[in-house]
Structures are given as structure tokens and as C-alpha cells.
Amino acid sequence: MRLVFLVAAATLLCGAPLVCDEAGAGVREVAVGGRLMWDYLAWGDVESDLGLVADDGTEVRRARLCASGKVYERLKFKVEWDFADCDEVCLKDGYLELIDVPPGGSIRVGHMHEPFCMNELTSSKYITFMERASLTAFAPSRNSGLTYVGNAGGRSRWELGVFATTDESGSASGALGASLSGRISFIAAGEAESDRLLHVGGAVNYLAPEGDEIRFSARPEVHMSGRLVDTGELMARDVLRLGAEVGAVFGPAHFAGEYVAAIVSGPDDSLSASVEGSEYEAALSGYYVQAGYFLTGESRTYKAGKWGRVAPRGDFLADGGSGAVELAVRYSSLDLNDGDSGIVGGALQDVTVGLNWYLHANARLMLNQVWATARDAEDGKIGSATATMMRLQFDF
Numbered sequence: 069m070r071l072v073f074l075v076a077a078a079t080l081l082c083g084a085p086l087v088c089d090e091a092g093a094g095v096r097e098v099a100v101g102g103r104l105m106w107d108y109l110a111w112g113d114v115e116s117d118l119g120l121v122a123d124d125g126t127e128v129r130r131a132r133l134c135a136s137g138k139v140y141e142r143l144k145f146k147v148e149w150d151f152a153d154c155d156e157v158c159l160k161d162g163y164l165e166l167i168d169v170p171p172g173g174s175i176r177v178g179h180m181h182e183p184f185c186m187n188e189l190t191s192s193k194y195i196t197f198m199e200r201a202s203l204t205a206f207a208p209s210r211n212s213g214l215t216y217v218g219n220a221g222g223r224s225r226w227e228l229g230v231f232a233t234t235d236e237s238g239s240a241s242g243a244l245g246a247s248l249s250g251r252i253s254f255i256a257a258g259e260a261e262s263d264r265l266l267h268v269g270g271a272v273n274y275l276a277p278e279g280d281e282i283r284f285s286a287r288p289e290v291h292m293s294g295r296l297v298d299t300g301e302l303m304a305r306d307v308l309r310l311g312a313e314v315g316a317v318f319g320p321a322h323f324a325g326e327y328v329a330a331i332v333s334g335p336d337d338s339l340s341a342s343v344e345g346s347e348y349e350a351a352l353s354g355y356y357v358q359a360g361y362f363l364t365g366e367s368r369t370y371k372a373g374k375w376g377r378v379a380p381r382g383d384f385l386a387d388g389g390s391g392a393v394e395l396a397v398r399y400s401s402l403d404l405n406d407g408d409s410g411i412v413g414g415a416l417q418d419v420t421v422g423l424n425w426y427l428h429a430n431a432r433l434m435l436n437q438v439w440a441t442a443r444d445a446e447d448g449k450i451g452s453a454t455a456t457m458m459r460l461q462f463d464f
Contacts (some may be wrong), residue, residue, distance in 0.1 A: 112454035173218035183227035203354030223256035245278035288440030300414035360396035
């Protein structure tokens with residue numbers, strides 16, 4: 069860890085990326101970055117039937133340092149650590165990337181995101197709301213493996229990877245879960261660098277879980293909260309996840325939606341708290357739709373199949389600028405019930421309204437109001453809760 073802080077300090081003091089061109093002097097170039105997200109939460113009405121411990125509070129949601137650059141002209145690297153996401157320092161990304169691999173793609177090897185779910189793949193620096201939609205309960209997130217990334221003229225992008233299931237530090241031992249992930253995305257109309265575009269994509273993930281067990285659960289899109297829906301541990305021979313996504317930008321307005329289905333197949337001797345008996349096949353699902361509008365006229369940006377950074381037309385208090393102001397709303401639904409297989413994980417619906425103020429391209433204030441409702445397997449209401457959240461965010 070000491071090396072991380074030394075590199076970061078040197079880069080910040082110099083005000084520019086570190087460059088080493090001499091033979092044997094180390095990597096060719098290094099750029100250091102980071103992010104800090106500080107949150108405050110105030111609960112509103114919380115119905116007791118939820119069994120939710122609703123304490124107001126504050127937390128550092130993310131505190132990260134990142135180093136990236138080139139070992140030489142065709143070999144890139146990235147390493148990122150989070151100091152707030154777990155009890156010890158977590159490795160987020162840690163991979164090498166060989167670029168310009170025929171037919172015009174690249175190969176990544178190491179610890180990285182599996183290519184699945186646009187909402188999960190978009191950086192936390194650029195998501196519209198403080199928390200991602202609940203369907204990311206199905207997203208495999210980061211694991212260790214190999215990914216091939218290809219593109220065609222900036223309009224389409226495809227990724228295919230094979231992974232071993234690891235923990236938050238990128239480590240695992242014994243019987244490892246294994247997965248195959250693939251995603252394709254393309255611009256169906258407009259241009260990537262314009263304020264008019266339509267994005268369409270799809271993804272598939274096949275998982276043979278570690279120990280033949282899988283579990284899905286979700287919070288009410290509030291990080292400082294307990295989980296409202298939970299399948300418990302399920303005995304699973306394999307899991308097939310399918311995803312579809314769409315996104316659009318039309319001037320200051322933007323739209324997005326995703327749907328994910330998880331098909332869980334149980335072994336002949338499946339025994340769990342949720343499933344009793346012999347072989348089963350369960351279908352779980354989730355989706356969200358959202359829309360946003362920049363009151364100050366900016367547009368949401370798009371790059372490499374994901375959402376990107378928003379830069380205000382005028383920075384706050386710089387030459388009379390006011391920053392950028394964005395209003396957004398999202399509805400999401402997650403269903404962890406399957407009556408035919410006996411899985412009763414619950415269902416969750418969330419409505420989130422957000423107000424974002426971008427003081428600068430690298431700093432923003434966020435305010436979210438969340439209404440969450442949990443339902444049982446018969447679609448009966450268990451209870452509801454409301455929460456107000458605020459975030460101060462900056463990155464460098």
C-alpha cells in the first residue's frame with residue numbers, strides 16, 4: 069500500500085502523468101487517479117413488517133486510488149483499490165491489456181468486470197443515481213479471467229470472456245466457480261460523440277457456481293440498508309443469465325432501460341431452504357426504466373458501450389457559470405420468486421427521483437428520494453419504506 073500512496077503523491081505534485089522512457093526504468097507511462105463519495109441517509113416512513121433496521125447515518129461509500137498506463141506501446145495496465153468497500157483494502161481492477169490484436173481488438177487478463185449489464189459496467193462516477201438499479205443483483209460484477217474486446221469503427225463493441233469466481237481481493241482456492249460471459253452493443257442511430265444516439269445491446273452469462281450454490285438478494289437501492297429480498301442459498305447445477313439493454317440521448321434528455329433473466333437449474337439432489345425435492349428449473353428476473361433531463365442544456369455522454377462523463381457548459385463560479393443541473397426518475401422491479409420451483413425470495417419495486425448538480429466535470433452533488441416496496445410470492449404487500457440520500461462526489 070505504501071507504494072500506492074507514493075505514486076499518487078508524486079503524480080499529484082507533478083500535476084501530470086509519470087513517464088519513464090529509459091530502457092529498464094519501469095513502465096512507459098503512469099497516470100494516477102481516484103474518487104471519493106461521501107453519503108448521508110435519512111429514513112422516512114418505514115413499515116415494521118419489513119424488519120428493516122432504519123437508522124439515519126453517514127458513510128464514505130467509495131474511496132479509491134487507481135493507477136493506469138502502458139508497460140510499452142501495445143501493453144496497457146490498470147490497478148484500482150477501494151478503501152471503503154470492505155473491512156480491508158479491496159482490489160477492484162487489476163489487469164493487463166494487449167491492444168491492437170487482430171482483427172483490431174484487445175485482450176485483457178486479470179481481475180475485471182465480466183461483460184454483463186450496462187448499469188453495472190458504467191462507472192460509479194457516471195451513473196445517474198446514487199445506487200445502481202436492483203437488477204444488478206444478477207450481475208456477476210468482477211472476477212478473474214480473460215476477455216477479448218473488439219469493435220467496429222466505434223459503432224459496435226463485443227466482449228467475450230471466461231472467468232473464475234473470486235472474492236473481493238481477486239483470490240480463491242479449492243473448487244472454483246467458472247463462467248462464460250459475452251456482451252454486444254452498438255449504436256443503432258446517431259453518432260457516439262453527438263447529442264443524438266440510440267444504443268442497443270444484449271448479454272449472456274453462463275455460470276457453473278462454486279460448491280453448486282448460488283444466492284440472489286438486494287437492498288432497496290439504499291446502500292446503508294439491510295436486504296429486503298433474498299433467495300437464500302440455492303443448490304444450482306448452473307445459472308444462465310440473459311440481458312437486454314437500450315439507451316438513448318436526445319439533446320438534454322436521456323433514457324435507459326434493461327431487462328435481466330436468471331434461469332437457475334438445480335441438481336437431482338437439490339436441497340435448500342427454498343427448494344426441496346429433486347431437479348428444478350427456476351426463472352427469476354428484474355428490469356428498470358429511467359429518464360433524465362439537463363435543465364442547463366447539457367447532454368449525457370456515451371463511450372465504448374457505456375455512459376460517460378458529463379461536463380457542464382460553465383463550471384460553478386467560474387466566469388459566471390452555474391454548473392449543470394439534472395433531474396431524473398427511475399422505476400425498477402426485481403422478482404426473486406418462482407412458484408413452480410418453490411423459490412420464495414420476495415419481490416422489490418423501487419421508485420427513485422434524483423437531482424444532480426455538476427459543479428465541474430469532476431465534482432457533483434446528488435440528492436435522491438427512494439420509495440421501496442417489498443412483496444411476497446403472491447404479490448401481496450409486505451411493507452414499504454422511504455429514504456432521502458445525499459452525496460458529495462469528486463474524482464481526479
